[in-house]
Amino acid sequence: MKKVLALGLVFCLLFLTFAGCKPAETATADATAADAAAADAAAADTAAPEAAQSADTGVLNVAIAADIAPDSVTEWTKMFNTDYPDVTLNVMLEDASNYEVTLEPLVAAGEMPDVVGIGCTDWFATLADKGYILDVSGTPGWDAQLDVLKDMYTSRSGVHFAVANGVETELLYYNIDQFTQAGVTSVPTNWQEFLDCCQKLKDAGFQPLAVAGASPNNLGHSFISFGIAHEIVASGFDPDWNVKARDGEYDFSTPEWQAVLNKAVVLRDAGYFQRGYESADLYECMREVSVGEAAMTIQGSYQTGNIIVEGGANIGITTVPWNDPGKEQVGIVIAGDGYAMGKNTTGNVDLATKYFNYVSFEHADVYQNMSGTIPPWKDAAKDMPNAKVNDKLKAAWDASNALVTKSLEPQQAFTAIVYEQVKQFVQAVILGSAEPSQIGDYLNPAQQEYLATLN
Amino acid sequence: MRKDSVRVPSARRVCLERQDMKKTRHVCYYKSIWKWNGALMALPGIVLIVVFIIVPFLMNVGYAFTDYNTASDVPRFIGLTNFRNMAKDRDFWLVCTNTLKLILTYVIGGNVIAILLGVMITNVGRKFGNFVKTSIYFPQLLSMVVVGFLWRIMFSYNNGPINHFLEWIGVPPDLLPQWLGVPALIIPSISTALIWLISGYYSIIYHAGMMNIPMSYYEVSAIEGASKWQEFVHVTLPFLAPSITINTVLLTVESLSAFAVPASMTGGGGPGRYGTTLALWSYTTYFNNHQYGKAIAISVVLGLFAVVLAFIELKILLKKEVGNS
Numbered sequence: 039m040k041k042v043l044a045l046g047l048v049f050c051l052l053f054l055t056f057a058g059c060k061p062a063e064t065a066t067a068d069a070t071a072a073d074a075a076a077a078d079a080a081a082a083d084t085a086a087p088e089a090a091q092s093a094d095t096g097v098l099n100v101a102i103a104a105d106i107a108p109d110s111v112t113e114w115t116k117m118f119n120t121d122y123p124d125v126t127l128n129v130m131l132e133d134a135s136n137y138e139v140t141l142e143p144l145v146a147a148g149e150m151p152d153v154v155g156i157g158c159t160d161w162f163a164t165l166a167d168k169g170y171i172l173d174v175s176g177t178p179g180w181d182a183q184l185d186v187l188k189d190m191y192t193s194r195s196g197v198h199f200a201v202a203n204g205v206e207t208e209l210l211y212y213n214i215d216q217f218t219q220a221g222v223t224s225v226p227t228n229w230q231e232f233l234d235c236c237q238k239l240k241d242a243g244f245q246p247l248a249v250a251g252a253s254p255n256n257l258g259h260s261f262i263s264f265g266i267a268h269e270i271v272a273s274g275f276d277p278d279w280n281v282k283a284r285d286g287e288y289d290f291s292t293p294e295w296q297a298v299l300n301k302a303v304v305l306r307d308a309g310y311f312q313r314g315y316e317s318a319d320l321y322e323c324m325r326e327v328s329v330g331e332a333a334m335t336i337q338g339s340y341q342t343g344n345i346i347v348e349g350g351a352n353i354g355i356t357t358v359p360w361n362d363p364g365k366e367q368v369g370i371v372i373a374g375d376g377y378a379m380g381k382n383t384t385g386n387v388d389l390a391t392k393y394f395n396y397v398s399f400e401h402a403d404v405y406q407n408m409s410g411t412i413p414p415w416k417d418a419a420k421d422m423p424n425a426k427v428n429d430k431l432k433a434a435w436d437a438s439n440a441l442v443t444k445s446l447e448p449q450q451a452f453t454a455i456v457y458e459q460v461k462q463f464v465q466a467v468i469l470g471s472a473e474p475s476q477i478g479d480y481l482n483p484a485q486q487e488y489l490a491t492l493n
Numbered sequence: 494m495r496k497d498s499v500r501v502p503s504a505r506r507v508c509l510e511r512q513d514m515k516k517t518r519h520v521c522y523y524k525s526i527w528k529w530n531g532a533l534m535a536l537p538g539i540v541l542i543v544v545f546i547i548v549p550f551l552m553n554v555g556y557a558f559t560d561y562n563t564a565s566d567v568p569r570f571i572g573l574t575n576f577r578n579m580a581k582d583r584d585f586w587l588v589c590t591n592t593l594k595l596i597l598t599y600v601i602g603g604n605v606i607a608i609l610l611g612v613m614i615t616n617v618g619r620k621f622g623n624f625v626k627t628s629i630y631f632p633q634l635l636s637m638v639v640v641g642f643l644w645r646i647m648f649s650y651n652n653g654p655i656n657h658f659l660e661w662i663g664v665p666p667d668l669l670p671q672w673l674g675v676p677a678l679i680i681p682s683i684s685t686a687l688i689w690l691i692s693g694y695y696s697i698i699y700h701a702g703m704m705n706i707p708m709s710y711y712e713v714s715a716i717e718g719a720s721k722w723q724e725f726v727h728v729t730l731p732f733l734a735p736s737i738t739i740n741t742v743l744l745t746v747e748s749l750s751a752f753a754v755p756a757s758m759t760g761g762g763g764p765g766r767y768g769t770t771l772a773l774w775s776y777t778t779y780f781n782n783h784q785y786g787k788a789i790a791i792s793v794v795l796g797l798f799a800v801v802l803a804f805i806e807l808k809i810l811l812k813k814e815v816g817n818s
Contacts, residue, residue: 254760314649314651315674318651458782469764491784
């Protein structure tokens, strides 16, 4: 009897070991079913009301970011569960600073969620081209968002793969009281005025500029954004550099590229960065400005809520004066993170589309109200009448938006392999272990490696 | 052939031999059954190890020779290109040096602190023993990411308790160390956090080793007039050699795979690559660069590194153990 039990146990364990394995044919069959469901969904617009009603039951797997406004995910889930009581919603929280950590294993396992939060990066465009992310054109969110966002969320092969949750830019946050005490009577409008302003602040005993030296992610889109905007784009040297660098060989060792971080080095050498900037992370950097330990910082507009805090310093916002005297400023355009539809795993594209529209358009105000970001719509007054945007931020955004020349944020312009080196390079320059002229040494080999990955 | 040379067995003898043969067959039958049963019992475990460890490991090694990445429809065999790219990378030697520095500081520091804590636990009275053991072991219960952030705050230049303390004892602000900003201090800082995290666990191993040392040796050393230090060096340490061996190998492997604490302490291995270890480099190559083949090649090198180091350590340390020398 014992032997029989032992043998039974052995076979049970062996069965359990292989129970999770799924033959490739079955997986393909699932994909085919999903494709069929997608075809059904395409016809769903004209289907009978009964058919639409039947789609409101089922299971949805979604992965949504909760970084800037984590409560928005909870709120959406509550609302969706109320509106669609027969739908089982499985929500997975993503880390907005690194979507890939959540999504890469799911992509590799063929388990892409029905709706996903994504960043506007080359990797997601590649996923769209490979069919892991579906085309969302025709959805209300896609139609309503700004044209510039549409461009940024269109892949190489023309897949419209996401609706942004906001539109952003890079701005200069400054301490109004410290400016007054240092005798800075007006906000700087060009590079020379900016240097004078820094010197006055330093002379008055303030730390002029807070820099997140220990945060490569942050360094990857502050100084270098404006370096590229002015030296490469506005100068007319190569406004389409990002398209060229994405599609073929590109040389980053030209004098123009070697100059993109020169101004950052000027600031560092003049001692305008805060003490301990080398080991300050992003939140330390923003805290220093928000409590008045440093007078200025250059950050994405999405950080406004972290810098202008209740009971904190009196903070003003303006466009970044990286332009030489006599030249125009350049605005940086950043697509906010977005919502996309993953290649369906539950087979219910119609229901997935409902959730997608729910968070990306119909109830996008839940996120906007909590995060205070600039709405991504062409007609925000009509599509999001209850938007809550800080007045100072609104004014600075309007000023930035009015600038004639625009440039992309590096994270959204470089390919992933090259961008990783960009971050390393900026950090090395800020710390003094590399010179701006070495940019080609960092980026060219990465560009070669990137080209080798293209099949 | 002579007739009398043939022994004709008696009926009783035949019967006994038959019984013996039957017994032997019976025993052999059971031996064979148990042998197969034992193998069968081990089969699920073996299958699990093969399916979830051996096969993925071999697949992993295979992928190191391909251009596997998100963009590749089918991974192509590219020979040693990933390994060449890794070796050509401007940060390769820096990352290897960081890893070696971490091994040295972590293994030596971890062993020393764990032995000292082990001695403390062994000598502390029964009344406080459990409290001390629990307190020392407590960091082991924390998430590695939490530990990383905790020590990031501890080492913070402007707001860290360590620099506040240094300021309080009179160190001028300009001389306060940038624990996580100056290249020379980053790896020792990471090592400190890791040692804080694991020393409780390893001190328990040393404590167990110390409890097994016969009291007679201490009695003899006391009669001979040995000081506490001499007692420690000539009695305790030699008997702790097996614990030192296992702890050294475990600490080495742990330092090679250290990832979460360095990542959370340094914001992903910075500044530059001064806080990046091989394990962290593999991670960033995978998740940030999306170069899966290259990331796997780095992890293969890391694995080889671990095997070679563990082998050398075992060779040296086993010789030093009491009874093996």
